Amino acid sequence: MSAPLLFNAFVMNTPSHIHHGQWRHPDAHQVEFESLELWTGLARLLEDGLFDAMFFADVSGVFGPADGDYTDNVHEALQIPSNDPVVLLGALAAVTRRIGLATTSNIMQSHPFQFARQMSTLDHLSGGRVAWNIVTGTLENSARNFGLPRLVEHDERYEWAEEYADVVYKLWEGSWSDDALLVDRANGRYADPARIHRIRHSGPRYSVEGPHLSSPSPQRTPVLFQAGGSPRGIAFAARHAEAVFLSTPTPEVAREHIGRSRALVRAEGRHDSDVRYFQGLTIVVGRTEQQARRRFAGLQEYLSITGHRVHTGLGLRPDGTRYPEDTPLRDIPNNGGRGQIEWLRREYPDREPVLGDLIRRRPIGRSLVGTPETIADELERWRDAGVDGINLVAHRLPSSFEQFVELVLPELRRRGLARTGYGDARTFRGRIFGHDRLPDRHPAARFRGAFG
Template identity: 75%
Template sequence: MTTPLLFNAFLMNTPSHMQHGQWRHPQARQTEFDTLDLWVELGRTLEAGLFDAMFFADVSGLYGPADGSYVDNVHEGLQIPSNDPTVLLGALAATTKRIGLATTSNVMQNPPFNFARQISTLDHLTRGRVAWNIVTSTQENAARNFGLPGLVEHDQRYEWAEEYVTVAYKLWEGSWEDDALLVDRDGGRYSDPARIHKIHHEGPRYRVEGPHLPSPSAQRTPLLFQAGGSPRGIAFAARHAEAVFISTPSPEVAAEHIARTRALAEAEGRRGDDIRFFQGLSIVPGRTDIEAQQRYDDLLAHASITGYRTHAALGIRPDGTRLPDDTPLRDIPNNGGRGHVDWLRAENPDREPVLADLAHRRMIGQSVVGTPDSIADELARWRDAGVDGINLVNHRLPSSYEEFIELVLPVLQDRGLAKTSYGDAHTLRGRLFGHDRLPDRHPAARFRGAFGDREQAVAGAGGGSQAASRSSSGRRW
């Protein structure tokens, strides 16, 4: 039996996300990114197409040297201006019913206590449709925006992320017991203090007392996305991620990456199939090969090579000038996204890629151009390599998704490569894995029941209310 692929719409609350220059086309509506109407309409379109999630990327700084020129960024609309996707998710919670809503938030930009509260709120409002894309940032400017002198060294950022997710797990999984919420009108007890615990976290970066203020949501912990492609990023994903976004250059490279990550997950005590892998692809369909090529040629005619070079961020000197296009990538210091360079090397095993290769790869991306049948053939190759889903990268909003739903989706459904209904599961995790909450083998599960001692909670009656004393296990992680 053919396993249907999962589909996310890869989005950003900005005019130029991945495919640069396309906002200039008169039919492109990504220039309306700061209006609610665009996103509400798109959410309804994607739900009609049975997409699994609206996956919102985000950054909190400019690409390129912190002290360099940002003229190109601004001219290109390259993720500036951009708005906060987590705020947008609050609106989409009210205007969508089944589609998942994934937000990106890096460990620098929001204290874990506040972030955990925001996510729990969204998970309540959506009845369990929220995901978090865990990132460590790659921009020097972002680090300065949050009071740091510069970007922390690559692997140290993942150490930071380890503590950050640990605090969040303690709040989501350990602070409230499942039966703590009572809503006892007659007894005057909204919740049971003996079942709500402070976490008393003390670590290198954070001291968080707790308790978590929201009660447990449908998923407790949101579905966890991660996209790191470096060795340290892959190790982090193997330990924590439930869904991994990859941008590998071929199904063969994807298969190798997936096998490596799943083996590492098993070494962590998880199962290989505890992780779903989403390949980033742009799809350009046509009723005929000629029509598809004409559409693709029109996209290329509006593409901005300056935008792609700026987005790559490598090879830009501190003053904003650029290194020559033939500069080998090995000669350029890289404290940012190393996975893209490693995957480019895998695509060119006989030579060291140069800057021009990186810009060109970003421009053409992983574009699948052709008839619906030929596109289905290509997607089947990715699925056979172990890919579970596609992060569909748009060129233009909303037409990239409208064309996919109109032309490609029916063929995929006929072949069993796409679902024909959302099914019974309501939570996003339930749809992807068949269960609403993290399994016991996930590292977050060790915090269930880890805090508090019910005997230390002293109930006091008076005035129809109940009070409790400080409750703590005294444990430290």
């Protein structure tokens, strides 16, 4: 029998994350995103539902041309305002015990020494439940916010990410030996200085001496997520990622992509079992097909085409004017996320997709609409295609997740498609992979014992 699917709740500390316009509905509590109670209540709901992780997206700039107007962004609350998920994870660690807590942080926004310390702190406070979504950034405004004159070229950002990963791996895996911590009250020795090492990293972008200020946390290195869909992003994921987000249009495309990706993973000397693949889906469920369709139609009434146009990141010229919707995507400069374009091309094999295709696809995305039984049928297709888990995208908080927990999960458990308990593992990695720390074949492992 195949393993149950894994489930992440894909959220963001903002009024409008993915499904733009929904914040306007009276029952959409994402407008209360600045309230801790919204997030602690949602965390408890998800943990009671045995979700594997609460996964926070993040950005560090506004969508659109760097010198463009951001009126639409603000009117739509399109990821502005938004708050720092790293801070929020500390609060959620205090009110949960088992669910994983994942955050997004791009390589531009935090120095690796500071970021490594933040994640080690969270891993300690949560008992080993932290994950990091490694992103290279796609926004020109974000680059300017951190002192860069412009967004670094796409593939060069991945070279930057390689060095960034090396620095944090050295701190997490190599700076402290496993037996460095003594807590020897009798002799007044809290730790052994001979077992705590400077890393003395010197590279093109960073010079970090060390040592790491945090002692080894339960996982040392947080669980590593990555979502790049471009050839360079897929190669980076094959080397580093433990979990990969997919936005494939069909189970068949997912099967093909996962097969090619796993071949790259093996070429890196890793095992197929070292990586889990999560497909992004939106689920609208009803007790009957009619109720599900009514709910879906009600959601469409609040859909904002303007919000989705801006979120594509490709709808505006540098001067702020709009591209026509019939503009082929190959004719629009794109130094941002290229994976979404590659997935879209798989949906239109006979022609080059145009901007209008991208705008219309975003509101609908990969939506499953139906009864618990028909939803389970579709999820079974994704699992049979090789997908390990679902990154569940909500229209409205908390109702989208409440309906999923109440209606869909019981049917999934009846079919063996969802977990019935968290098991004995205490860390996030332990629950997903059966071991608390990265295996020796991961590139981070080469720094163990390297600085003695």
